[in-house]
Amino acid sequence: MSIVCLRVPGFALRIALLDQPHLDGHPLVLSNPRSGRAQVLDATPEALEKGIRPGMTVKEATALCPAAIVLMPDPVRETTIAQQIRDRLDRVSPLVEPDDQEQGCWYIDLNGLERYYGSYANAARRLIECIHPILRVRAGAASTKFTARVAAGIAGAGALHTVAADEEAVFLADAAISWLPLPPETIRELDRLGIPTLGALARLPGRKVAARFGPAGRRAWDLAHGRDDRPVVSPPRIQSVVEHLVMPSPVVSREMLVVGLRQMVTRAFSKPALKGRQARQVTLRAIIEGERRSWERTVTLNEPCGPERLARALDLRLHTIELNGPVESLTLELSGIVDESARQEAFPLMGPRATAPLTEAIHQLKQRYGLSPMYHVVEVEPWSRIPERRHALITYDP
C-alpha cells in the first residue's frame, strides 16, 4: 500500500456540523433552495435509516421523518473547508489529489514517506488527524487509487482500512458494482444483467464488456481486476488575486452590487500581481443574509480581460443571475492570470479598414510565391454520402 484515499461521505452536510455540532446524530437532509420542488440532495446515515432517499421531495422526506432537519448548501464554506483540508494534507505528503468527481475525497501518495513517519499506517493516521473528527472521515489504503477508494468506503468513521497488495483481487471481488466510475444508468444495466459485484464483472471476457459498454466499460473491467495505473497527480497551485467587500448593510439592488463589483475589480487590478496583466477566470462568491447561505459562480471568459472589459463582462452576467436574498458580502477571485497580449480579431468581423491590409498582404505573398497561400473552407456538397465531397478548401483571393 502506498496510496491512501480519504473520504468524507455527505461532505456538504458534514461541514454544517462544524458550526452546529449539536446537530450531530440527528437525521439531516440537504436540499436545494432554488428549485420549485425542493428535493433531497443528500442525507446522513441517520436520515437514510428512516427511509429518506436522495431524489425524493423534502415534503416526502419530512412526512417519513418529522424530526429531519433540512439544511441548505453553502458552496462558499464547502470550497473554503476543502481548501483548508488540502493545505493540511499537503504538509503530510507532497502528492495530494482531490477527486474531481466527488467533493470531500482526496488521494494521497505516501510512497517514500514510510521511513519518515515510521510506517505507512503512521502516515495514514497523520492524514486522518488533518480532518476534524466531526466530519467522520474514512480512510482506505491500497496500491491503487480505485482499490483505496473502495477500502475507504467500507472503513468505519475515523478508521483506516488497509488492503494488502496480494489480497486486492479477493477484496475487490466482493465489492458492489456501484463503486465503478460509470454513469448510474450503466450501473443499473449491469445490475439488471445479473452483475452485482466487481468479481462478477471481472469473470466476463474483456472484449465482450468493451463491445457492449464501449471504452468506459473496458476501463471498468480493468478496474474490477484491480488494474489501475493512474498516478496521484497533485494539481498545480493556481495563482489568484482575491478581493473582499463587506456591504455596509445587506444589499438587494443589482445596481449597488455592480458598483461594488467595479470597485473590487479596480482594487484587484491595482495589486502588483495583476498590474499590467489580464485575467481569464472569475469566481464570484456571495454571502447571503440569513441562516448560513451562500452563492458561488465561476465564469471563464473567452479571452483574458483587463479591468474595463472584465467589469463590463461581470455587469452583463450579473443581470442574468438570481440571488436568493440580500447580499452581506462579496468575494471576487481572479485567476488564469496572463501578461497583457494583443487581441486577435475574428475574421468575419473585420471591417473594410481591416480588409485592406489583408488584401495587401495576400498581394505581396502572391508576388513572392506566385499564388495566394491563404484558403478558406467552403461547402461543396454538404449532403453528399461521400465524405470528401462535402467540404473543400478554396484559395482566398479577394
Next chain:
Amino acid sequence: MVAHSRTPSRADHLRPLNAPQPITVVADHAMPIAVVINHHRHGVDAVQDMWIVQDEWWRQPINRQYFILLLDDGSRRTVFLDREDSAWYAQDY
C-alpha cells in the same frame, strides 16, 4: 471590368477536405481484426458499426464498406474497404 466568360475554372485551387488516407488493416474474411497506426499494431476490440456506400455507378463507381472500430487502446477509428480496388483507407464519416 467584367471577367472574360471563357476564363477556365480554377479547379486546381479547390482542395477536398477529409480525403481518404491509405491505412494498413489486417482483416479476416473482410472483417478488420487489427489496424497498423504509426508502425504500431492495434487489435480491434469491437466493430461498433458498419455500412456500405455505393454511388456513381454511371461513371467511376464508388463501392465502399465502412467500419467504426473500437481499438484496444480505447480509441475509435473509421476505416473503409474500397471494394473496387480491395484497398483500406481511414476516413472520418
